[in-house]
Amino acid sequence: MLVPESFELTNIRLRRPRLSDAPAIFEYGSDPEVARFADWPRLTSLEPLLETLRRREILWNEGLEYYWIITLKDSDRAIGAISCRIAENAAEIGYLLNRKYWGKGYATEAARAIVDWALSLAEISLVWATCDIENIASIRVLERIGMHREKILRNYRIRPQISGQARDAYLYVRISKTGTIKQKQHKI
Numbered sequence: 001m002l003v004p005e006s007f008e009l010t011n012i013r014l015r016r017p018r019l020s021d022a023p024a025i026f027e028y029g030s031d032p033e034v035a036r037f038a039d040w041p042r043l044t045s046l047e048p049l050l051e052t053l054r055r056r057e058i059l060w061n062e063g064l065e066y067y068w069i070i071t072l073k074d075s076d077r078a079i080g081a082i083s084c085r086i087a088e089n090a091a092e093i094g095y096l097l098n099r100k101y102w103g104k105g106y107a108t109e110a111a112r113a114i115v116d117w118a119l120s121l122a123e124i125s126l127v128w129a130t131c132d133i134e135n136i137a138s139i140r141v142l143e144r145i146g147m148h149r150e151k152i153l154r155n156y157r158i159r160p161q162i163s164g165q166a167r168d169a170y171l172y173v174r175i176s177k178t179g180t181i182k183q184k185q186h187k188i
C-alpha cells in the first residue's frame with residue numbers, strides 16, 4: 001500500500017507529524033471544547049502527547065494507523081489532525097481541529113481527501129467513522145463528504161469530558177464503488 005506522506009489540498013496541507021508539533025497539538029488537545037466529544041481525557045501535560053507521537057510513528061510503520069497533521073498552506077504550524085486506521089479491508093477515520101479554525105471547511109477538506117484516497121486503494125472496500133449523536137459539526141463533516149448514516153450505536157463510548165455514562169453514537173460509512181477488493185496472496 002502506497003501511503004502519501006503529505007497531501008496538498010486547496011486551503012490546507014496534510015503532513016506527517018513531528019515531535020516538534022507537540023506544543024501546537026497541546027494547544028487544541030487541552031481545549032475542553034475541542035475534547036468535549038472525545039473518548040480520551042483532554043491533555044493536561046506534554047509528556048503523554050510526546051509518547052503518543054512516538055507510538056504513531058510505530059503504528060504508521062506497521063501499517064496499522066496513518067496520522068497526518070493539518071496545517072494552513074502558508075504556515076507549518078499544526079492546527080489539527082486526521083487519522084486513518086486500517087483493519088483488514090476497512091479504514092476508520094477521525095479528525096479534530098483547533099477551535100480558532102472551526103467553521104472554515106478545513107475538516108471537510110481533510111476528511112474528503114483521506115476518504116477518497118482510502119477508497120482509491122485496492123485493499124479498502126469500506127471507510128467508516130463514528131461520532132457522538134450530539135456532535136453536530138462532525139455529523140455535518142461526515143455527511144458533506146458523502147458518508148451514509150448506517151445506524152446508531154447505543155451506549156457506544158464514554159466521553160469523559162461530558163460524563164461517566166456511555167453515550168450513543170452514529171456509525172457512518174462509505175463503501176467503494178465496486179465493493180470488491182484484491183485478494184491478498186497468502187504464502188503457505
Ligand SMILES: CC(C)(COP(=O)(O)OP(=O)(O)OC[C@H]1O[C@@H](n2cnc3c(N)ncnc32)[C@H](O)[C@@H]1OP(=O)(O)O)[C@@H](O)C(=O)NCCC(=O)NCCS
Nearest residue numbers: 034095096097102103104105106107108131136137138140
Ligand atoms: C468536528 C470538527 C473537526 C469540524 O471542523 P470544521 O473545520 O469546523 O468543520 P467544517 O468547517 O468543515 O464544517 C462542518 C459543518 O459543521 C458546522 N459547524 C462547525 N462548527 C460547529 C459547531 N460548533 N456547532 C454546530 N455546527 C458547527 C459548519 O457550519 C459546517 O456546516 P455546514 O455544512 O452546514 O456549513 C471540529 O468541530 C472539531 O475539531 N471538533 C472537536 C473534535 C471532534 O469532535 N472531532 C470529531 C470526532 S467524531
